[in-house]
Amino acid sequence: MHKILLLAVACTWAMGAAAQWQWIDKDGRKVFSDRPPPAEIPEKSILKQPAGSQSARPAPAAAVPAATDAPPGATPTAATPKLAASAPGSGKDKELEEKKAQAEAAEAAKKKAEEEKVAKVKAENCTRARAAKSAFDAGKPITQTNTQGERIFLDGPARAAEAKRIDGIVASDCAR
Numbered sequence: 001m002h003k004i005l006l007l008a009v010a011c012t013w014a015m016g017a018a019a020q021w022q023w024i025d026k027d028g029r030k031v032f033s034d035r036p037p038p039a040e041i042p043e044k045s046i047l048k049q050p051a052g053s054q055s056a057r058p059a060p061a062a063a064v065p066a067a068t069d070a071p072p073g074a075t076p077t078a079a080t081p082k083l084a085a086s087a088p089g090s091g092k093d094k095e096l097e098e099k100k101a102q103a104e105a106a107e108a109a110k111k112k113a114e115e116e117k118v119a120k121v122k123a124e125n126c127t128r129a130r131a132a133k134s135a136f137d138a139g140k141p142i143t144q145t146n147t148q149g150e151r152i153f154l155d156g157p158a159r160a161a162e163a164k165r166i167d168g169i170v171a172s173d174c175a176r
Helices: 002-018 063-067 079-085 091-137 156-173
Strands: 021-024 030-033 046-048 143-145 151-153
Touching (some): 091 156
C-alpha cells in the first residue's frame, strides 16, 4: 500500500513538469516556463505547451498580425521583431531595455570611479617615490628596519637595489 501511495505522488510530480511551456524568444534563446509566452512570440516559435492550453495564451497584439501579412512561404525579415517590439503591449521589452541601459551606465560609472581611484593611488605613489628618489640622489644616509626591528644603514649594493626599485616605481606610477 505504501508503494502505491509513493507511486501516485511521483506521478503527480511528473504531471506538474508536463504542464510546461517551451518557446524560442526573439533573441534565439530557449525559454521554459509554467506560464504562456508573451503575445509577440509567434506560434511557430512555441516548441511545447500543456495539453488543452491553447485558450490560456493571451491574444496577440494588433501589430503582430500586420507584420505577418507576408505571402505564404516568405521568410520573416528582421523588421518583423521590430514591429512586434513597437506594439503597445510590449512595455516589458522597453522596461527591459531601460533596465539594461541603466545597468550599463552604472557599470560604466563604477569602472570610471575605479579608474579614478587607481589614478589617485598612482599619483600618491609617484609623489612618495619622487621624494625618496630625491633623498637617494642627495646622498643622505638611508636606514631601514631589519627583521629584528633594528635600524640598519644601507650599504652600497643594498642602496643601489633600493634606488633601482624606486626608479621602477617612478617609471610606472609617474608615467603620463
